[in-house]
Structures are given as C-alpha cells and as structure tokens.
Amino acid sequence: MSNTLLILILLGLMVLAYWLGVRRSRRLVAGSGGVRALHSLPAYYGFFTALWCGLPALLVLFLWVSLQPGVIRDLVISDLPEMERALPPAQLGLVINDIQNLAQGNIVSAEVNPAMEQAAAHYQRLQQTGYAASVVVVLSLALAGLSLGWRLITPKFRARNRVESVVKWLLVGCSTIAIFTTLGIVLSVLFEAIRFFETVPITEFLFGLEWSPQMAIREDQVGSSGAFGVIPLFAGTLLIALIAMLVAVPIGLMSAIYLSEYAGAHFRAWAKPLLEILAGIPTVVYGFFAALTVAPFIRNNGALLGLDVSSESALAAGLVMGIMIIPFISSLSDDVINAVPQTMRDASLGIGATHSETVRKVILPAALPGIVGGILLAVSRAIGETMIVVMAAGLSANLTANPFQSVTTVTVQIVTLLVGDQEFDSPKTLAAFALGLLLFLITLVLNVVALHVVRRYREAYE
Structure with missing residues (x-):
C-alpha cells in the first residue's frame, strides 16, 4: 500500500468520523430540546471527532515517512560485510545507492555481486515491513482517535x-x-x-568592472584567472529593467485609468481579462517572441538607419519584458484607482471640474501611493526575470549603456554558473550564491521601500 492510498483512507475515515460525531451529538439531545440543548452546533462535534481521527495519525505518518529511510539505511549498513562498512562516507553512500537501485530494479553503477544482491533483498524486506507496520500503526491510531473523540462528545462539551x-x-x-x-x-x-x-574579496566583487568567472584548474594554466566584478551584471540588469519600465509604466498606468474611469461596463468586462491574459503567458514564450521577432526587427531597422545593432540586445529584451509586466502594473493600478471613494469623484464634479480634471487632480493624487508601490514591485519583477534575457539579450557581461549592445543580468549568470555538474568548492560555482544574496538584498530593499511609500502616504477614507 502506497502512502498516497493510506492518506486517502485516512481522509475517508475523517469523513466517517465527522458523520459519526454529528450523529452522536444529535442523538444525545433528541429528547431534551434538540440542537438548542447542545453547547455547540452539531458540525463542531463532527469536526472535533474528525480532528481526533486524522491529526494524530497524519502526524505519525509524517514522522514515519521522514525517519524510515534513515532507519532502513542504518540497518542495511549494519548487515554489510566489515570491509564495506569501513569505506569512507562518500564511497559507502555510492554502495548504498547501488543497493537501493538494485532493490528497485534500476541500473546500478557497479558490478552486481552476491553480497550486493543479499543486501538489496534485505533492503526490500525492510522496506516492505516498514510500509506494513506504518499501515497498521497509522490506521490503528486513526480508529483509536475516532473512538476517543466520539466518546468525549456530551451535550455540554x-x-x-x-x-x-x-x-x-x-x-x-x-x-x-x-x-x-x-x-x-x-x-x-x-x-x-x-x-x-x-x-574573493568582497570589495573586488562589489566594485570590480570585469566579470569572467572561469578559474584555472592548474597553476600553470593561463587565460582563466577569473574576474568577479559584479558591476557589469548590475549595469545590464538595470539597463534592461529601465527599458522595461519605460514601456510598462505608461501603457499599464494609462490602460488602468481608461478601464477604471472611461471605459463602459461592457468594454471593461472583456478588455480587462483580455489584457490580463498577458500575465498568464509563460516567460519562455516571451523569450521566443523576443529572439525570433523583436530582435531581428530591431536589428534590420537599425541597419537601415546606419546603426550597429547586435543580434542580441538589451533593447529587445527590455521591450518584451515591458510587455510582460504591463498587466502587472495595470491590474495593481486599476485596483488602487477603484479603491478611491466615489464621493471624492462626485464632490469634484459637483464643484464644476471636468472628468479629466477630476482624474488628474483628485483620483491620481489619492491613488498615487498605491501606484508607486505597484511600480516598485514591478521593478522587482523585472530585475528577477531570466528567460527573456537569456534568449534575447545574450550572456556577454558588457559594461555599457548602449541598449543596442548585448548585455547580461544577475539572474542569467546565476543560471549559467549552476548549469551542469558543478563542484561546490570552486569560486566559480560559489559566485552564484553571492549573486543570489546580493539580488535578494536589492529586491528586499525595493519591497521595503514600496511598503514604506504605501504606508507613509496612504490616505484613509470613511
């Protein structure tokens, strides 16, 4: 019996316990005033019985599933020959993995010998015994909890x-x-x-102007000394995020103003969901669109104007990322604008202001803290984007402010450094964690600033 089936049986027992608890509570007061004689509604007695039935059993099952692999591993190791038990931890771990794979019918990395077959059979027996014992213990505990919860039910309980x-x-x-x-x-x-x-010194990491994380494997190897300056990465990140915000903020904000203040109910009913479909498109699809459509379009038109545009540019990635973030800003801004009380609109119109003046001088100032907070959260979203940059902006860590050149971002380099089989003892791999920590701190600061702006300038209405 699998753990999934066991959990389903426990859920079925909890449903049965709920029904028994409700039934017992009603029967206890059947001849003495009915449900009014109970301290609580019958449903609460059912939930009480179901909780007694399910919670202890599920807790024991969780602990059993967590501890069983370690216990079985120790028992299998104790049954191995002395020569194998004396192996270093890394080699012993490989032996145990081969035994587990052999017991499960998978491919093993070493030659199968009688000792390994015997250990695999022992492992299989222990696993079957553990599963059987867990079923007995968990179901017994569930039935005992059901019985106890059912007996505790009284009218005054x-x-x-x-x-x-x-x-x-x-x-x-x-x-x-x-x-x-x-x-x-x-x-x-x-x-x-x-x-x-x-x-790597933290000063070199924070203020270095070159990023080349390739490290020399041997002392006599040249051309791979490694450079871990993070400035080019953050320059590319900020450049792409800036381009994205220049696209997303005006379009998203204007669309939110139109949908909330000018559009009719029928148009808003289908336009708003249609706009938010953009938020449901996977980022890899945006990456394909940027690499196959937007980037060639920019390069070809740039060539007609005599501009030197790279096949992978920050402009292509930023434009497509801005399109992706439009529904994020539009939805947040629309919610904030709709939260402004209607009385403020009526008061402005009542003193003679036009609709556009009301929007510019009353509604937007009142909604500005929420709009600014949404924009800052959108910046965090842009900084953390990866797929679009990988496919449209490239992997070159160039320190440039030219949007037509290829750049890279922090998130792209994190993915690049951790792809494939890596040893977590080299600075090249550990650099990904330093980049992740720095990116975490930056996005945390942006989120804190957004919350501070919202709380500082938020206006409360009755």
Whole structure:
C-alpha cells in the first residue's frame, strides 16, 4: 500500500468520523430540546471527532515517512560485510545507492555481486515491513482517535472552542513553516556566499568592472584567472529593467485609468481579462517572441538607419519584458484607482471640474501611493526575470549603456554558473550564491521601500 492510498483512507475515515460525531451529538439531545440543548452546533462535534481521527495519525505518518529511510539505511549498513562498512562516507553512500537501485530494479553503477544482491533483498524486506507496520500503526491510531473523540462528545462539551483552538494552532504552524522556510533559504545562500568571500574579496566583487568567472584548474594554466566584478551584471540588469519600465509604466498606468474611469461596463468586462491574459503567458514564450521577432526587427531597422545593432540586445529584451509586466502594473493600478471613494469623484464634479480634471487632480493624487508601490514591485519583477534575457539579450557581461549592445543580468549568470555538474568548492560555482544574496538584498530593499511609500502616504477614507 502506497502512502498516497493510506492518506486517502485516512481522509475517508475523517469523513466517517465527522458523520459519526454529528450523529452522536444529535442523538444525545433528541429528547431534551434538540440542537438548542447542545453547547455547540452539531458540525463542531463532527469536526472535533474528525480532528481526533486524522491529526494524530497524519502526524505519525509524517514522522514515519521522514525517519524510515534513515532507519532502513542504518540497518542495511549494519548487515554489510566489515570491509564495506569501513569505506569512507562518500564511497559507502555510492554502495548504498547501488543497493537501493538494485532493490528497485534500476541500473546500478557497479558490478552486481552476491553480497550486493543479499543486501538489496534485505533492503526490500525492510522496506516492505516498514510500509506494513506504518499501515497498521497509522490506521490503528486513526480508529483509536475516532473512538476517543466520539466518546468525549456530551451535550455540554465545548466542541467549538476545541476546534477553533486546534485550527488556530494549525494556522500558527503553517505561518511558522513559512517563516522557517524563508529563513532556511536565506541562511543557505548566506553560508555559501561567505565561503565565496573567503576566496574573493568582497570589495573586488562589489566594485570590480570585469566579470569572467572561469578559474584555472592548474597553476600553470593561463587565460582563466577569473574576474568577479559584479558591476557589469548590475549595469545590464538595470539597463534592461529601465527599458522595461519605460514601456510598462505608461501603457499599464494609462490602460488602468481608461478601464477604471472611461471605459463602459461592457468594454471593461472583456478588455480587462483580455489584457490580463498577458500575465498568464509563460516567460519562455516571451523569450521566443523576443529572439525570433523583436530582435531581428530591431536589428534590420537599425541597419537601415546606419546603426550597429547586435543580434542580441538589451533593447529587445527590455521591450518584451515591458510587455510582460504591463498587466502587472495595470491590474495593481486599476485596483488602487477603484479603491478611491466615489464621493471624492462626485464632490469634484459637483464643484464644476471636468472628468479629466477630476482624474488628474483628485483620483491620481489619492491613488498615487498605491501606484508607486505597484511600480516598485514591478521593478522587482523585472530585475528577477531570466528567460527573456537569456534568449534575447545574450550572456556577454558588457559594461555599457548602449541598449543596442548585448548585455547580461544577475539572474542569467546565476543560471549559467549552476548549469551542469558543478563542484561546490570552486569560486566559480560559489559566485552564484553571492549573486543570489546580493539580488535578494536589492529586491528586499525595493519591497521595503514600496511598503514604506504605501504606508507613509496612504490616505484613509470613511
């Protein structure tokens, strides 16, 4: 029995427990005033019984699934010959992987011998025994919890308080998981970035003007000394983001103003979803559009004007990225503009202002904090884009302000450095974590500034 099927059985038992709890609560007060004699509604007694049935069993199943592989691994290792148990951890890990692959019918990297076959059979038996034991323990615990929850139901039992308390702690647990996940991501990037800065000085990284992360493998090798100056990467990132914002902000903001203030209900009903379809297009499709349509168009027309335009340019990537971000700014701006109270519009029109004057002098100033916050969030989105830049702007780390030249961004270099089989001991690979940490700090600052602008200049209306 797979864990998925076991979880489905537990969910079925929880549904049964809910029904039994509701039924018992109604039967206890059938002859003494009905549901009004209960402390809580019958549904709460059902939820209480279902929680007793499901939560302990699901918790035990989660712990079992988490700990079983390690326990089985230790038992298999203890059954191996002394020669194999004395191997270094890395080689022992390869042996265990071969045993697991052999037990699962997959290809192994080493020659299969009788000892490996015996270990694979032992591993398979332990795995089957563990699955069988988990089914028995989990289902027994679920049935015991169902029985206990069912017996605790009385007319005066505060089921609603208990259920709400459990739900509150579940919400706290989910919030804690989110917090620790974020903390784990930050710390994992930080520790690897510290290892990088132990090899490459942080001043060279932050203020260097050349980016060439190729490192020499041997001391006598030339031409691969490595240069880790991040300035060209951020120059390319900011150039492409600037071009994208010059496209997205005017079009997105003007479309939001038109849809919220001028468009009729029928036109808005189909135009707004049609505009937001752009947000659902995968970025790789935008990359194809930029590489196959926009970039050749810019290059050909630039040649007609006598301009030297690269086949991969920051302008092509920025234009397509701006198109991608239009629905982001349009949707946020539309929501902010619609949040301005109608009384302000009526008051402006009542004193003789025209519709356009009302939009320019009343609505936009009132919605400006939210619009600015949305634009800053869109900048963060532009800085973190990867696929469009890879396909339209290239991989060359050129320090230039010319939008017709090929440039690269921080996210593209992170992907490039981590592609393929890499050793996480070289500065070339560790540089990706330093770039990720710096990019994280920049986007964090942008988000904090956006929140500060919204809170500082937000106006409250009754």
